[in-house]
Amino acid sequence: MRSDARWVRGGWIVGTAGFALLLSNPAAAHMGTGLPGGFVSGFRHPFSGIDHLLAMISVGLWGAFLGRPLIYALPVVFPAMMVVGAIMGMFVVPLPPVELGIALSVVVLGGCIALTLRAPVWAASIIVAVFAVFHGYAHGKELPSAADPISYSAGFVLATGLLHVAGICLGFLNDLPNGVVATRSMGAVIATVGIGLLYRALVI
Amino acid sequence: MRGGVLPPALLFVALGLALGFAPRRAWLPSVLALLVTLAAFTLVPAPPGLADAVFAGCWVSVIATAASVHLVRGLPPWAAVAFSVNVGVWAGAVVSVSGSRLDLLKALPCVSIFLPASWLVARRASIPVKVVSSWVIAIAALAAMLQLLPVTPGYLPDHLE
Numbered sequence: 001m002r003s004d005a006r007w008v009r010g011g012w013i014v015g016t017a018g019f020a021l022l023l024s025n026p027a028a029a030h031m032g033t034g035l036p037g038g039f040v041s042g043f044r045h046p047f048s049g050i051d052h053l054l055a056m057i058s059v060g061l062w063g064a065f066l067g068r069p070l071i072y073a074l075p076v077v078f079p080a081m082m083v084v085g086a087i088m089g090m091f092v093v094p095l096p097p098v099e100l101g102i103a104l105s106v107v108v109l110g111g112c113i114a115l116t117l118r119a120p121v122w123a124a125s126i127i128v129a130v131f132a133v134f135h136g137y138a139h140g141k142e143l144p145s146a147a148d149p150i151s152y153s154a155g156f157v158l159a160t161g162l163l164h165v166a167g168i169c170l171g172f173l174n175d176l177p178n179g180v181v182a183t184r185s186m187g188a189v190i191a192t193v194g195i196g197l198l199y200r201a202l203v204i
Numbered sequence: 205m206r207g208g209v210l211p212p213a214l215l216f217v218a219l220g221l222a223l224g225f226a227p228r229r230a231w232l233p234s235v236l237a238l239l240v241t242l243a244a245f246t247l248v249p250a251p252p253g254l255a256d257a258v259f260a261g262c263w264v265s266v267i268a269t270a271a272s273v274h275l276v277r278g279l280p281p282w283a284a285v286a287f288s289v290n291v292g293v294w295a296g297a298v299v300s301v302s303g304s305r306l307d308l309l310k311a312l313p314c315v316s317i318f319l320p321a322s323w324l325v326a327r328r329a330s331i332p333v334k335v336v337s338s339w340v341i342a343i344a345a346l347a348a349m350l351q352l353l354p355v356t357p358g359y360l361p362d363h364l365e
Contacts, residue, residue, distance in 0.1 A: 072331040079342035087349045143346070150210055153346040161339045 038148045042155025045139065046163060051102045051197050052135060054190045056163030057170065058109035059128055061183060064171020065116060066124060071171075073121065074128050075164040079157055081129040085136025086153075090143060099201040101134030106194030113187025116180070135160075209307045211262050211347075212295040214340060216314035218269035219291045221337045223284055224321025225273055225330070230281035231318070234288040238315065241289050245296025246305055255301045256351060262294045263348035270337040270344070273330070 046052040056078075063074040088095060095101075108127065112119065119127065139156050143149050170186065173179035223234055250258055269287050272279055279287070299308045321333045 072335055075335050076338040079338050083342045083345045083349075086346055090349060090353060140346075143350070149350050150343070150347045153350075154210060154214075154343045157339050157342045157346075161335065164335075 039151040039155040042152035043159045045142070045152075045156045046159040050193065051099075051106055052138075052160075053163065054193060055102065055105045055109055055131065055135060056160055057167040058106070058113060058187070058190055060164040060167020060169075061171050061186065062109055062112050062124070062167075063164075064168045064174065065113060065183070066118065070121060070124050071168060073125060075161065075168070077125050077129050078132045078164065079160060081132035082136035082139070082157075082160065085133035085138075086140030086143060087136075088133070089137040089140025092141070095134070095137055097201065098134050098137050100198070101131065102138060103194060103197035103201045105131035105134060107191050107198055108194075110187045110190030110192070110194050114184050114191055115187075116184060208303055209310050211259070211298045212303070212308055213311035213314045214266050214344060215262060215269070215291045215295045215298075216311055217317055218266045218337070218340050218344075219287060220315045220317030221321050221333055221340070222269050222272045222279055222287055223315075223318035224325050224333055225275065226279040226284035226318075226322075227281060228322075230279070230284040233281070234284045235315070237285050238288040238292045241292025242296050242308065242312075245293050246300060246308060248296075248300065250297050250300045252301065258294070258297045258301045259351060260348060262298045263344045265290055265294045266344035267341050267348075270340040273334050273337045278325075 046056060059074050059078055063071045066074075109131070111117075112127075139153075143152060171183065173183050176182075219234075219238070223231060226234065269291060272283070272287065295308065295311070299305065324330060324333055
């Protein structure tokens with residue numbers, strides 16, 4: 001009986017130690033430069049803010065609504081102009097308030113989806129290109145302080161592209177019965193969140 | 205830090221995407237040209253003072269190679285071989301300046317992206333290939349511009365380097 005109690009107590013000690021090991025971080029005296037950055041943090045960046053996330057998904061979703069050639073032109077235009085914005089951010093070129101531009105992008109892109117706005121190719125490309133500059137600017141300002149800027153940029157470009165693809169995939173809902181209502185509702189929700197972000201950027 | 209696997213991997217991905225638009229008969233000569241050039245330029249040590257120029261050449265090559273997916277009539281065989289030689293030169297040089305041959309071995313499988321790329325192109329579904337190439341161009345353009353910044357903390361050696 002006493003032996004059983006010893007086994008139970010031993011099990012508790014081993015279990016607790018194992019659980020503590022799982023929760024603890026390894027001690028690391030030399031983990032590099034100490035600067036944040038790298039592929040993972042770059043990849044996480046577009047997911048870390050709801051403004052980036054919704055805008056990227058909206059680009060793909062709106063492209064899916066507009067069909068060819070914009071379904072692939074918008075996801076190609078966006079990274080190209082995002083690079084221009086990132087370069088402006090790296091060199092700290094003056095730009096109108098970036099948070100305002102990003103919040104406005106969520107409102108406009110969400111609104112375009114909610115209203116199923118059939119913009120011509122040139123107009124849709126210009127709208128997306130202008131907003132891409134603001135998103136790129138925000139990324140670019142953080143890029144130079146990243147410990148591994150190339151991996152960081154690879155991470156955030158890949159994440160951005162995958163969010164566009166996610167938006168395009170959501171656009172396939174349009175082929176289902178009542179799918180258009182669902183995607184238009186998503187656009188309305190995105191625009192509403194964008195209005196909240198715009199209010200925060202303007203007032204708070 | 206700017207060396208490692210990523211620069212040669214991006215070169216190989218760009219080449220793989222470009223080869224997706226090349227005819228099948230161009231694949232073997234292109235891959236052979238790549239391997240021969242890689243072997244030659246990895247063995248030749250690049251002068252350390254040329255690191256910035258080598259990286260600039262690497263990024264320009266990534267952009268040019270990835271942009272070739274937009275050629276209207278696809279990639280002719282001679283251009284496929286020329287791009288392979290060019291990629292081999294810069295991948296070898298960039299690894300000899302900053303990195304190790306192991307990085308090259310890790311990155312080399314990326315060129316096999318030409319198999320799914322050509323499969324998509326043959327089925328008239330080249331859109332994903334062109335979208336991915338735009339991502340590669342964006343990364344390379346950002347990396348090229350980073351070199352022009354006066355101070356990039358990530359490039360400064362820490363106390364262990």
